[in-house]
Amino acid sequence: MAQSDFLDGGARWKTRKKKKKKKKKKKKRETVSDERGQQNRRTGNPILQDPFEVLGSDLLMIILSYLDARSVALSLLVSRSWYAVASSDRLWSSKCLELWLGKxxxxxxxxxxxxxxxxxxxxxxxDGKRTRIMREDLCDHAWQFHFNKEAPVYWRDLDPYWQGSHPLMRRYFHPDGSQTADPDDRVWGGHESCFSTVTSFVGDGEIREHYVRINRWPRMFVSRNEDWSWRMSNHFTSYSSIADPDKAGGTGPL
Known part of the structure; x- marks a missing residue:
């Protein structure tokens, strides 16, 4: 027998021996684990048992109610029993109220x-992360309006925002595409105004550009604040949606 064949045979024998040892160790671990599991079930050790089986659904729900929403959401993955508790309306109703507070x-x-x-x-x-404004968003809210610093001085002189007086000017969008202001608005002047939303896409539905245009004024780009309110602005004007969290049925598109 050549020396190389002898060495190859020895290497294969060592490999088989290692595999057998690994299998034995794995089987031993599984056996120990099964024995411990059976022992825990026999002795009723609560530390090593499923909390759902030990505490029951009512106590588990009370515990979950003290956790943050992310932790509760993770508990949905534990088992079907946990999912039934962690997905209940009773639990998530309070989480929704916490989320909506201050929005x-x-x-x-x-x-x-x-x-x-x-x-x-x-x-x-x-929806709070959505930055594409829809017609429903525009029409559902009243909007505070003011001129920016780049606007002509004679416009800013009529603007309560720059004069430090109140109330600030308001604008209203309507489903027919028109826009109006309060009757005593000195800037408005009673002229007709209409609006449109423009959205362009690139591949895979990704938004390339999105803006709101009023008459022939420069396009207004849209952003979202942390409290889920809207902001639209260009060089001359700025619009901010007025908070209305108590509006019946909510706001925005369905």
Missing amino acids: AHIPRLAQSRGLPKLAAYSLSIM
């Missing part, structure tokens, strides 16, 4: 009748 607008979609509260919470988070 300027509550999404209409999240307040749909019959919608599970877990879904309402998720949809609220998604």
Whole structure:
């Protein structure tokens, strides 16, 4: 037998021996684990048992109610029993109220009748990150309006924002595409005004450009604040949606 064949045979024998040892160790660990599991079930050790089996659904729900929403959402993955408790409306109703506290607008979609509260919470988070403004968003809110520093001086002289007086000017968008102001608005002047929203896309539905245009004025680009309120602005003007969290049925598109 050649020396190389002898060495190859020895290497294969060592490899097989290592594999056998690994299998034995794995089997031993599984056996020990099974024995411990059976022992825990026999002795009723609560530390090593499923909290759901030890505490029951009512106590588990009380415990989950003290956790943040992310931790509760993770508990949905534990088991079917945990999912039944952690997805209950009783639990997520309070989470929704915590989420909506201090927000300027509550999404209409999240307040749909019959919608599970877990879904309402998720949809609220998604809608709060939405930066594409829809016609419903424009029409559902009243808007504070003021001129920016780049606007002509004679416009700013009529603007309460720059004069430090109140109330600030307001603008209103309507479903027919028109825009109006308060009757005593000195800047408005009673002229006709209309608006449009423009959105262009690139591949895979990604938004390339999105803006609102009023008459022939420069386009206004849209942004979202942390409290879910809207902001639209160009060089001359700025619009901010006025908070209306108590509006019946919520606001925005369905």
